[in-house]
Amino acid sequence: MEGAESERELAVDVGEVLVEVKNLTIKFGGLAALDNVSFVIKRGEILGLIGPNGAGKTTCFNAMTGVYKPTTGDVLLEGVSVKGRKQHQITRMGMARTFQNIRLFGEMSALENVVVGLDARHRTSVPGALLRMPRHVREEASSIDRGMALLEFVGIAQHAEKRARELSYGSQRRLEIARALATDPKLLCLDEPAAGFNPAEKEDLMALIRTIRDEGYTVLLIEHDMKLVMGVTDRIVVLEFGRKLADDVPTAIRNDPRVIAAYLGEPEDDAA
Numbered sequence: 412m413e414g415a416e417s418e419r420e421l422a423v424d425v426g427e428v429l430v431e432v433k434n435l436t437i438k439f440g441g442l443a444a445l446d447n448v449s450f451v452i453k454r455g456e457i458l459g460l461i462g463p464n465g466a467g468k469t470t471c472f473n474a475m476t477g478v479y480k481p482t483t484g485d486v487l488l489e490g491v492s493v494k495g496r497k498q499h500q501i502t503r504m505g506m507a508r509t510f511q512n513i514r515l516f517g518e519m520s521a522l523e524n525v526v527v528g529l530d531a532r533h534r535t536s537v538p539g540a541l542l543r544m545p546r547h548v549r550e551e552a553s554s555i556d557r558g559m560a561l562l563e564f565v566g567i568a569q570h571a572e573k574r575a576r577e578l579s580y581g582s583q584r585r586l587e588i589a590r591a592l593a594t595d596p597k598l599l600c601l602d603e604p605a606a607g608f609n610p611a612e613k614e615d616l617m618a619l620i621r622t623i624r625d626e627g628y629t630v631l632l633i634e635h636d637m638k639l640v641m642g643v644t645d646r647i648v649v650l651e652f653g654r655k656l657a658d659d660v661p662t663a664i665r666n667d668p669r670v671i672a673a674y675l676g677e678p679e680d681d682a683a
């Protein structure tokens with residue numbers, strides 16, 4: 412019986428590889444922001460990417476999503492290299508992200524911001540859209556329904572018609588997540604989504620991230636707050652000075668002397 416139990420646990424724990432970061436090096440002049448970093452992201456997990464300031468976390472996101480070109484190494488999504496592809500092509504492949512500094516269309520409504528994300532996947536050509544061909548009309552109707560459903564999912568449906576810039580900071584962060592989800596990503600990359608939140612807001616956001624995972628998405632999460640990251644992730648990759656320091660389950664990371672040493676002296680309140 413015990414054997415069957417552990418087999419079942421194993422079947423749940425081991426997802427197939429969705430993303431492979433392979434020997435990734437990114438150099439800015441002489442500085443290696445990332446130095447030969449490799450790790451995998453398994454389908455259905457929440458992977459935390461942590462490390463002190465300047466460790467290379469955002470650089471890693473930027474390389475994964477086509478903002479930076481790897482100096483050497485590669486990133487594979489379902490075995491397909493993202494190399495040489497533009498950001499919107501990588502989005503279409505299934506990699507979506509939010510930014511450390513919120514980037515919304517401030518003058519557009521919350522709903523419109525999400526519909527833009529949905530549009531990234533539409534097949535309607537621009538001339539077709541201008542002539543309001545039947546398929547476009549159909550897509551628009553379903554875009555609004557789906558956009559509303561996404562706003563509801565992240566908990567801000569009541570603000571659908573408000574301009575993005577008029578939303579509270581917390582709602583803007585949630586809207587960014589809804590917009591990223593609108594692209595129906597295989598991997599959702601969240602860059603410090605709880606930055607600037609109070610502890611209660613952070614808890615709420617972590618609950619949302621868990622729900623996103625439970626809906627079947629795979630999540631890569633950059634987060635400074637160790638306590639928070641320990642509570643929400645299935646596995647954690649630790650970067651320090653551009654190198655991978657550790658890659659393990661949260662309990663092992665928490666007790667890893669190298670990780671503890673890397674965080675010593677890190678001020679608590681530098682996350683925002």
Ligand SMILES: Nc1ncnc2c1ncn2[C@@H]1O[C@H](COP(=O)(O)OP(=O)(O)OP(=O)(O)O)[C@@H](O)[C@H]1O
Pocket residue numbers: 439443444462463464465466467468469470471
């Ligand atoms: N475009 C760039 N040009 C030059 N140097 C850069 C660039 N982007 C990042 N760096 C440098 O690369 C290193 C890693 O930066 P990165 O932003 O990836 O770290 P991080 O782990 O995300 O840090 P933080 O927690 O402060 O956001 C830093 O030394 C940074 O100054």
